Amino acid sequence: MIVTGKGGVGKTTVAAAVAQAAVAARRRVLLVEVATPGPLASVLDVPPLAGEPRHVREGLSAVALEESSALEDLVHQMMPLRLLSRRLLSSDTFRIIAAAVPGIIETALLARVIGWLEERDRRGRPLWDLVVLDSPASGHSVPLLATPRTLSGLATVGPLGAIVRKTSCWLSDPARTRALVVAIPEDWAIAEAVELRESLRDGLALPVARPVLNAVFPKRFSRTDETLLEEAEASGSIDPQLLEAGRYFIRRRAVAMEHGRTLRAATRERPLELPFVFSGSMTWEDLAPLAEALDPLLETA
Numbered sequence: 001m002i003v004t005g006k007g008g009v010g011k012t013t014v015a016a017a018v019a020q021a022a023v024a025a026r027r028r029v030l031l032v033e034v035a036t037p038g039p040l041a042s043v044l045d046v047p048p049l050a051g052e053p054r055h056v057r058e059g060l061s062a063v064a065l066e067e068s069s070a071l072e073d074l075v076h077q078m079m080p081l082r083l084l085s086r087r088l089l090s091s092d093t094f095r096i097i098a099a100a101v102p103g104i105i106e107t108a109l110l111a112r113v114i115g116w117l118e119e120r121d122r123r124g125r126p127l128w129d130l131v132v133l134d135s136p137a138s139g140h141s142v143p144l145l146a147t148p149r150t151l152s153g154l155a156t157v158g159p160l161g162a163i164v165r166k167t168s169c170w171l172s173d174p175a176r177t178r179a180l181v182v183a184i185p186e187d188w189a190i191a192e193a194v195e196l197r198e199s200l201r202d203g204l205a206l207p208v209a210r211p212v213l214n215a216v217f218p219k220r221f222s223r224t225d226e227t228l229l230e231e232a233e234a235s236g237s238i239d240p241q242l243l244e245a246g247r248y249f250i251r252r253r254a255v256a257m258e259h260g261r262t263l264r265a266a267t268r269e270r271p272l273e274l275p276f277v278f279s280g281s282m283t284w285e286d287l288a289p290l291a292e293a294l295d296p297l298l299e300t301a
């Protein structure tokens with residue numbers, strides 16, 4: 001499950017909530033942070049994530065996907081002779097060249113994720129039922145996910161060709177992969193989510209899940225409440241600050257509903273609505289209502 005969307009829309013939060021929903025459904029989950037160790041650890045309430053999967057809580061492990069260890073892995077896969085691959089990796093020239101070859105870092109990152117997906121326990125069962133990728137903001141995740149397609153015409157033979165083909169197969173297989181595009185109720189986020197979903201599905205042949213509308217203000221006032229509020233305003237029998245707070249809540253809810261309709265009309269799919277969480281800092285416990293709202297996603301994943 002690849003969680004993506006514009007910067008700041010809640011990708012990390014949603015990735016953690018997907019993991020929580022899957023753990024509750026008794027799946028063994030690996031949560032992957034693409035980047036140097038970042039905010040995922042604070043949501044999980046654990047020390048910064050490392051380059052190797054670490055057990056975090058019952059059913060859940062987490063890992064930071066690092067460029068250097070991914071590149072090492074890729075070289076080892078391409079050069080089975082450890083002595084040669086180690087020598088190559090220790091050379092500064094190689095690192096400079098590798099960083100300059102378009103797509104090589106991206107291939108290395110994706111190959112490492114697929115390596116985790118293919119890991120087996122002693123009884124031959126997959127180690128993880130679900131790998132959730134907290135991928136970078138759309139501007140960076142599209143080039144990352146496009147790499148197997150871009151390279152498939154160039155790297156056709158040899159070990160690199162095989163790795164690129166395998167990555168392509170994983171990414172385009174609806175039985176194994178889903179891209180989850182997250183938006184919030186803001187014009188720019190909705191427009192970006194619609195565009196991103198189209199470019200992932202139509203441009204990259206990536207299977208996409210229902211869109212996610214995050215941080216939706218809950219319905220707190222009924223129609224009757226709204227009328228009472230208006231009457232109280234007319235008669236001046238309400239504290240102006242309370243009136244403003246009530247109006248703000250109603251407005252935010254109405255705007256979110258409107259954005260939900262726009263997203264639905266543009267994608268022809270009913271968005272999964274995740275509630276706004278009123279909490280100073282998002283904790284694992286705070287994610288529960290989000291995980292619950294994401295549950296339908298797991299039935300089809």
Ligand SMILES: Nc1ncnc2c1ncn2[C@@H]1O[C@H](COP(=O)(O)OP(=O)(O)OP(=O)(O)O)[C@@H](O)[C@H]1O
Pocket residue numbers: 006007008009010011012013014039137214215216274275276277278281282290
């Ligand atoms: N449903 C929600 N309710 C309230 N706050 C939320 C919700 N989802 C996310 N947030 C908050 O919004 C902020 C951004 O969320 P998050 O870090 O998950 O976004 P992101 O898309 O991963 O950002 P980046 O692009 O920087 O990686 C955080 O402070 C997070 O706690």
Ligand SMILES: [Mg+2]
Pocket residue numbers: 011012013039134
């Ligand atoms: Mg993030």
